[in-house]
Amino acid sequence: MLQFKAPKGTTDILPDVARRWQYLERKAAELFSLYGYEPIITPVFEHTEIFQRSIGMSTDIVQKEMYTFMDKGGRSLTLRPEGTAPVIRAYVEHNMNLLPQPVKLYYTGPMFRYERPQAGRYRQFWQLGIEAIGSDDPAIDAETILLMINYFKSVGLKELTLYINSMGCDKDRPAYIRLLKDYAGENREKLCKDCRKRIDLNPLRLFDCKEESCQLVMQDAPKMIDYLDEACKEHFNKVRQYLDMQSIVYIIKPELVRGLDYYTKTAFEVVSPLLGAQNAIGGGGRYNKLVEEFGGPPTPGIGFAIGTERLSIAVDKEGAFVSTDSKMDVFIAIADEAAKSAAINLLFALREAKISADIDYMGRSLKGQLKYADKRGFKYTVFLGSRELESGKVAIKNMETGEQIEVPLNELVDKLLEIIKQNQPSISQTID
C-alpha cells in the first residue's frame, strides 16, 4: 500500500496525458503569438490583498476558496486563484502603461482554489489565459472572443456554445443594482435563504440560483442588459457586429454574471457538451477599473482564461488528439560484455547525430534486450558484440519487418541517418 498520495484535489499528469497537455500549450502559444500576444510568467503566490481587492470580498473565491497562509516574515500570502489580477499587478508594477498600447500578454500555469473536487474541477488546476490591456475598442473585445473560439477550433473542438452578456459599467450599474435590489426586496418572501442574503451582499448573484422558485422570480427581474447607458449599449452592439461579421454564433445570456467583481461591459463564457456539470471550458470579460484598483492610471482591459484540464478532457473525448506515442529510432543490443564500451560510444554518437537511441541498463540477456526493445517500440536494433568489433560489420534489424542488413561499422551512423530519413516520422519530429 502506498503511504503517500497526491493531496486531495491534485493529480499527477502522467506521460500519456502530459503529451496531450504539451500539445495544447504549444498550440496556444503559436496562436496567441499570431494575434500579437507575448508570454508573461508571474509568481504562483501574491499578497492576499491582491485578490481580495480585485476579485471582491463578497465572492466565493475570496470568502471560502483561497489558499492563504502567513510566511515566516508575517506576510499574508495567497496561492493565486486566478491569473488576471497578478498580470494586472505586474502591468502596474512595471509601468507597462508607458509601453505602446495595448499590451497583449498570455500566460499558462497552475491556479489554486480550495473546493470539493469533482469532474473537471481540482484544487490545483491549470489555466491558459490572455490579457489585452489599454484599449476599450469593442473590436478588441471581439478579437478576444474570436481568439478563444479559434483556439478551441484549432485543437479540434466542435459543438461549443458561446454565451455573451454586458455587465454595464460604473456609470449605469449602480442605478441598475438599486433597481435589482428593489425588485428582489419586493419578492423577498419567494426567495431562498441564500438569495435573501445575496440581495445586499451580491445582488447580481441572484441570477445564479438553481432553486426553481428563485429562478421563477428572477425571470422577471430587471436585466442589466436592458439598463445599459448609451455608451455601454453602443459598445455591446459593436461587439456583436464584429462577431456577426466573422460569422461567430453566440447566445446573449442576460443571466451570465461572472463570479468575479471586476468585470465591466463585455462578459463571455464558452461551454462544452463533452464535459460534466462543470462545463465551462473558458470564460472572460472586460475589466475597465482593475488597473486603477491597483494604483495605475485609468486603463481599460479585457481577457479570458481557459481551463486546461477541462480542455484536455474535451479534446480527449472528441478524439481530436492522436497521441504520437513517440517511437525511438535505434536500440543498441550488447551481445557480450566486451562490446559494452564500444556500445556506449556508439550510443552517444547516434544521439549526437540526432538519432534517438537507447541501450540496456538492466544487465539483460540478449534475448531480454530484444524483448525490451520490442516493448519500448524501437524502430531498429543494432547488434554490437566482439564479433562485430572484429569483423567491422554490424547488423541493423528492422523491428517491424524483422529484416536485417549488414553495414560496415564505420558507416553505421550515416547509414542509419539515411534509413531513418526515408522512413516514418520519428520522435524528433512533431505532428499536428
Add this chain to the structure above:
RNA sequence: GUGAUCGUAGCUCAAUUGGUUAGAGCGUCGGACUGUGGCUCCGAAGGCUGUGGGUUCAAGUCCCAUCGGUCACCCCA
C-alpha cells in the same frame, strides 16, 4: 461547506448466507539447448483486503469513525 456512492496485488476484477494459508487476467521480471523480439508454454516477485476502533468463536464480508476516490450541489476554468 452539504449530499450520494465507492475503497481487495502496478491495472481491471473474483472470493458461496460472515467460516480453513485472499484468487484470476493483464502488466513486470526470469526461463523454454549455448548471439536475436513480437505467438505459445513454464515459473517468480507482488496484498497486515485505505486507516483506526467495535460486534462475533470467527470479518475482505456487519457497525461506527476517519482518510481518500468518484459524482452532484454551492461556485467556477
